[in-house]
Amino acid sequence: MQHSEAKTTRSATAIPHLDAxxxxxxxxxxxxxxxxxxxxxxxxxxxxxxxQRRVRxxxxxxxxTVDDDSQGVQLATMKKLAQYWSTDYDWRKIEARLxxxxxxxxxxxxxxxxxxxxxxxxxxxxxxxxxxxWPGSVIEQLKNIDPLVNPTAHGGTAADAFDVVIPSIPxxxxxxxxxxxxxxxxxxxxxxxxxxxxxxxxxxxxxxxxWGALITEQLGVQxxxxxxxxxxxxxxALPEEVLKALAAGAGAPAGLSGEEARAFExxxxxxxxxxxxxxxxxxxxxxxxxxxxxxxxxAAWFCDHxxxxxxxxxxxxxxxxxxxxxxDVLDNITFAWLTNTAISSGxxxxxxxxxxxxxxxxxxxxxxxxxxxxxxxxxxxWAERAYPRxxxxxxxxxxxxxxxxxxxxxxxxxxxTAFGLLR
Amino acid sequence: MTERISERALxxxxxxxxAPIDEPSAIRSFHSSFRETELAELSRRINASNWPERExxxxxxxxxxxxxxxxxxxxxxxEYDFRKCEARLxxxxxxxxxxxxxxxxxxxxxxxHxxxxxxxxxxxWPGSILHLLKVIDPLTNPTAHGASADDAxxLVIPSLPxxxxxxxxxxxxxxxxxxxxxxxxxxxxxxxxxxxxxxxxWGALVVDLMGKQxxxxxxxxxxxxxxAVPAKVMQAIHAHGPLxxxxxxxxxTQAEKLxxxxxxxxxxxxxxxxxxxxxxxxxxxxxGLAAWLMDLGxxxxxxxxxxxxxxxxxxxxxxxxxxxxxDVLDNITLYWLTKTALSSSRLYWENxxxxxxxxxxxxxxxxxxxxxxxxxxxxxWAERAYPKxxxxxRAExxxxxxxxxxxxxxxxxxRLAFRSLRG
Numbered sequence: 001m002q003h004s005e006a007k008t009t010r011s012a013t014a015i016p017h018l019d020a021x022x023x024x025x026x027x028x029x030x031x032x033x034x035x036x037x038x039x040x041x042x043x044x045x046x047x048x049x050x051x052q053r054r055v056r057x058x059x060x061x062x063x064x065t066v067d068d069d070s071q072g073v074q075l076a077t078m079k080k081l082a083q084y085w086s087t088d089y090d091w092r093k094i095e096a097r098l099x100x101x102x103x104x105x106x107x108x109x110x111x112x113x114x115x116x117x118x119x120x121x122x123x124x125x126x127x128x129x130x131x132x133x134w135p136g137s138v139i140e141q142l143k144n145i146d147p148l149v150n151p152t153a154h155g156g157t158a159a160d161a162f163d164v165v166i167p168s169i170p171x172x173x174x175x176x177x178x179x180x181x182x183x184x185x186x187x188x189x190x191x192x193x194x195x196x197x198x199x200x201x202x203x204x205x206x207x208x209x210x211w212g213a214l215i216t217e218q219l220g221v222q223x224x225x226x227x228x229x230x231x232x233x234x235x236x237a238l239p240e241e242v243l244k245a246l247a248a249g250a251g252a253p254a255g256l257s258g259e260e261a262r263a264f265e266x267x268x269x270x271x272x273x274x275x276x277x278x279x280x281x282x283x284x285x286x287x288x289x290x291x292x293x294x295x296x297x298x299a300a301w302f303c304d305h306x307x308x309x310x311x312x313x314x315x316x317x318x319x320x321x322x323x324x325x326x327x328d329v330l331d332n333i334t335f336a337w338l339t340n341t342a343i344s345s346g347x348x349x350x351x352x353x354x355x356x357x358x359x360x361x362x363x364x365x366x367x368x369x370x371x372x373x374x375x376x377x378x379x380x381x382w383a384e385r386a387y388p389r390x391x392x393x394x395x396x397x398x399x400x401x402x403x404x405x406x407x408x409x410x411x412x413x414x415x416x417t418a419f420g421l422l423r
Numbered sequence: 424m425t426e427r428i429s430e431r432a433l434x435x436x437x438x439x440x441x442a443p444i445d446e447p448s449a450i451r452s453f454h455s456s457f458r459e460t461e462l463a464e465l466s467r468r469i470n471a472s473n474w475p476e477r478e479x480x481x482x483x484x485x486x487x488x489x490x491x492x493x494x495x496x497x498x499x500x501x502e503y504d505f506r507k508c509e510a511r512l513x514x515x516x517x518x519x520x521x522x523x524x525x526x527x528x529x530x531x532x533x534x535x536h537x538x539x540x541x542x543x544x545x546x547x548w549p550g551s552i553l554h555l556l557k558v559i560d561p562l563t564n565p566t567a568h569g570a571s572a573d574d575a576x577x578l579v580i581p582s583l584p585x586x587x588x589x590x591x592x593x594x595x596x597x598x599x600x601x602x603x604x605x606x607x608x609x610x611x612x613x614x615x616x617x618x619x620x621x622x623x624x625w626g627a628l629v630v631d632l633m634g635k636q637x638x639x640x641x642x643x644x645x646x647x648x649x650x651a652v653p654a655k656v657m658q659a660i661h662a663h664g665p666l667x668x669x670x671x672x673x674x675x676t677q678a679e680k681l682x683x684x685x686x687x688x689x690x691x692x693x694x695x696x697x698x699x700x701x702x703x704x705x706x707x708x709x710x711g712l713a714a715w716l717m718d719l720g721x722x723x724x725x726x727x728x729x730x731x732x733x734x735x736x737x738x739x740x741x742x743x744x745x746x747x748x749x750d751v752l753d754n755i756t757l758y759w760l761t762k763t764a765l766s767s768s769r770l771y772w773e774n775x776x777x778x779x780x781x782x783x784x785x786x787x788x789x790x791x792x793x794x795x796x797x798x799x800x801x802x803x804w805a806e807r808a809y810p811k812x813x814x815x816x817r818a819e820x821x822x823x824x825x826x827x828x829x830x831x832x833x834x835x836x837x838r839l840a841f842r843s844l845r846g
Binding site for chain 2: 060290293342
């Protein structure tokens with residue numbers, strides 16, 4: 001099948017710069033797979049031009065049949081997004097920003113793992129490994145790097161300093177795409193432990209939201225002796241009676257406090273109206289060829305993670321941005337397009353065996369930040385039940401699912417406060 | 424597209440209207456005549472597909488496999504000829520008429536036998552009138568197909584709103600109940616004062632609702648996807664709870680089959696029921712559309728075994744008794760050319776009726792059970808769901824699309840099913 005081979009080859013070399021960079025740096029031989037190779041992002045101009053061409057040539061559907069966002073990403077929003085994407089948007093800005101940070105690739109458990117690694121100038125900085133989620137990437141974490149490694153320039157003290165490691169999840173960004181099944185959250189967590197050891201860290205903490213939160217909690221469950229504690233902004237901490245009520249779809253269990261009832265209401269909405277994309281990626285990730293072949297298809301799929309973050313992203317294109325700008329939104333989507341990771345990233349839902357929001361049994365110190373526009377704002381009572389060693393709990397005034405990206409100052413302050421207790 | 428269809432319909436207006444042309448109730452002749460440029464653009468897009476990497480398993484558990492779709496796309500973008508399908512469709516008398524504010528497209532074939540029983544057949548998703556072309560002659564002209572003149576039908580095959588050549592609703596509200604009412608209006612407009620109705624998939628829900636609405640002209644219905652699951656079984660499936668203890672072994676087997684289908688196979692339906700407008704990739708990417716439309720399961724496999732088997736039947740001619748690769752592409756191409764991927768999926772969003780639990784159908788009902796369907800409703804369940812069950816039969820072969828896959832078997836079922844209602 002000449003035809004198939006040609007196509008497959010094209011996909012396999014979707015990141016042509018990988019080879020070039022590897023050759024230019026320390027090429028790993030069989031005996032040096034653990035080598036840590038410097039990496040830079042340098043997508044060819046032709047890839048950017050082809051993306052623009054495709055966006056301009058979009059075949060559009062008819063408009064939704066309602067006047068609100070209850071049927072999904074609205075046509076007018078998508079058209080504004082596409083208009084900006086194919087004209088003034090400039091990927092090179094975020095690529096340059098990304099390349100300002102030391103970036104590396106190393107092979108762990110048979111797979112190339114890409115990561116940013118930024119050391120603080122301050123002696124005694126606390127190493128932290130920060131994990132993004134879906135539909136995210138290391139790009140979501142860039143705003144936090146300088147405040148974390150260089151706190152004295154950002155309202156903190158030298159005692160707040162972190163050495164920061166930000167890996168790309170397998171199948172995401174510049175990390176390798178698994179070719180065999182098996183890269184679930186526990187395996188990724190084990191790889192992270194290997195990564196931190198390989199970097200020479202003997203005491204560190206971990207942080208994450210979305211899939212990053214599940215991976216971080218798995219780190220907590222595996223409890224490597226080097227791991228002092230973790231911080232999550234999307235905890236897996238629902239009480240059993242709440243999980244049962246959500247599964248039955250038959251209303252809240254009796255006796256919830258006001259805070260708990262509000263959290264339940266949000267979760268109930270998410271399970272009934274907001275989980276379709278996750279179920280499809282869990283059931284049939286490979287079937288989503290449309291998001292690999294259509295930039296606008298990818299953009300809409302990525303924008304529609306949960307209703308409040310969708311509204312935040314839509315606002316950016318309506319000229320009224322909140323915590324995310326048009327460039328923020330498109331940087332992340334463009335990154336997934338250029339790395340052709342739409343489906344490889346979605347496959348994590350298929351690999352995952354951990355039911356959403358079910359406590360995993362984290363026994364080490366854990367800190368929780370509860371953002372109001374998250375899928376649910378966890379009540380303190382639930383966090384205390386799920387985590388025997390809850391060292392920090394805080395309800396924030398603003399922010400949602402992508403806290404690191406949309407509320408970097410708040411998240412950095414949360415990390416300083418929470419991890420300050422473990423230094 | 425809407426405008427284009429209307430223009431085309433207007434151009435095609437010739438003779439035999441029962442109302443003046445400018446009346447909404449006019450019945451206008453219709454021919455499909457897509458422009459050559461539309462077909463060329465489709466080929467161009469197929470051949471320029473941006474492919475993801477292959478699935479990380481060696482089976483179909485992650486969705487439509489890459490190699491299968493690339494083989495199909497290779498043929499689709501080169502040798503496949505939609506004109507053959509279009510010519511076959513245009514052999515049938517087709518019309519458009521406005522009902523309840525919306526242009527409805529339909530095929531209308533009168534039997535040469537005057538006493539024939541009028542029958543309206545409704546397709547489902549991801550189907551179209553093309554799924555029903557093979558049964559037109561056997562049903563309207565039975566004596567040419569080994570059956571008797573007493574078995575003849577006058578046949579009406581409408582396109583659901585938002586599907587094929589029917590208009591796309593621009594406002595919410597075209598629920599299956601409303602479609603059921605529109606079908607009665609259509610049959611009356613055609614001058615039929617007594618008729619029967621048939622359907623599978625969404626068509627099955629529409630005919631159940633016609634049965635519930637029980638217009639005096641409707642003598643009875645036939646379904647090939649009986650909505651006969653007891654409420655207590657459905658509740659257990661939804662809540663992931665234990666099945667009721669009092670099921671017979673046949674009932675238990677079927678309940679378990681449905682339970683698996685709900686747990687692993689329903690992502691596409693949930694995505695369309697909650698956020699249909701987010702699926703921009705289906706309208707912008709031919710391979711995205713093809714994979715999505717093919718990944719409906721049947722009782723044998725997902726993608727439907729009947730479809731993947733058809734892809735190996737590379738006969739380009741017409742094949743009476745077997746589904747071929749051309750059949751599969753004909754249907755997908757019609758969705759592409761009419762740009763109905765999103766408008767068709769909105770039916771999932773519109774629907775509020777329990778899909779597998781018929782209620783209040785008091786008129787005569789006939790049920791055919793196909794061995795490869797999602798589930799094989801036991802007679803006990805059919806009798807409970809449909810108090811006036813006039814016919815129940817387990818067909819020897821066929822699955823979710825029996826009229827398309829096994830037109831002989833399907834035609835024979837309809838003759839037997841409706842025999843007792845003639846006279």
